[in-house]
Amino acid sequence: METKFKAIIFDYGKVLSLPPTQQQWQELSTRFGKPLQEFQRIYWGNREELDRGTLDNAAYWKKVGADCGLNISDAEAEALIEHDNAQWTNENPAMLALARDLHKAGYKTAILSNMEHRMLAAMRSKLAWLNEFDVQIYSCEVGVVKPEAAIYELCCQRLGCAPQEALFLDDKKVNTEGAKRAGMQSYVYHSATDEVMLTGEVEITVPELRAMLLAPAR
Numbered sequence: 001m002e003t004k005f006k007a008i009i010f011d012y013g014k015v016l017s018l019p020p021t022q023q024q025w026q027e028l029s030t031r032f033g034k035p036l037q038e039f040q041r042i043y044w045g046n047r048e049e050l051d052r053g054t055l056d057n058a059a060y061w062k063k064v065g066a067d068c069g070l071n072i073s074d075a076e077a078e079a080l081i082e083h084d085n086a087q088w089t090n091e092n093p094a095m096l097a098l099a100r101d102l103h104k105a106g107y108k109t110a111i112l113s114n115m116e117h118r119m120l121a122a123m124r125s126k127l128a129w130l131n132e133f134d135v136q137i138y139s140c141e142v143g144v145v146k147p148e149a150a151i152y153e154l155c156c157q158r159l160g161c162a163p164q165e166a167l168f169l170d171d172k173k174v175n176t177e178g179a180k181r182a183g184m185q186s187y188v189y190h191s192a193t194d195e196v197m198l199t200g201e202v203e204i205t206v207p208e209l210r211a212m213l214l215a216p217a218r
Helices: 012-016 022-031 036-045 047-052 057-067 074-087 093-104 117-126 128-132 149-159 173-181 206-213
Strands: 007-010 108-113 135-138 166-170 185-188
Touching: 007 012, 007 093, 007 149, 012 093, 012 108, 022 036, 022 074, 036 047, 036 057, 047 057, 057 074, 074 117, 093 108, 093 128, 093 206, 108 149, 135 149, 149 166, 149 173, 166 173, 173 185
Parallel strands: 007 108, 007 166, 108 135, 166 185
Antiparallel strands: none
């Protein structure tokens, strides 16, 4: 049976990229004097303004520090920005290979990610394959974040497809549910393999996606 999808849309973090390692997270949590899980809550709890582009990177890390009872200097903030960029710019080979095979098979592909300016610059410097995607939408450049409907709608507009013709993959259920409300089909997938980064059970795997989207009968 011919698939109804014209476009496959990928989140970046923990979908096209691998998560930070346990050691990298531990280095950060130790620096801020917090247990790992508590630090995770503070780290992610301050992220939306940064991803929306309304908070700059140094201010973000100063805010994280303040929430941990620490004063972060400008130099320390810069070092933390570099650490964060390094730990989030490692590709997930299995998902990248799938994206390439889907593109060769005739699907349009896109990246739709909540992302902040400095990390995006690091990604573009390090990951030449970003330009293999037909469309790239990053929250900091459009001023809208997932799971707000407008960012999904914008991605479909740029792809030239209706929402029901797009499949979206994200590591967080709140974002896949946002995509579904916008009219897409969506599944939770994540490349995390340790307890620090797991965000719940995955709903689909790379082999399952290959079977669904690249079956010979398509």
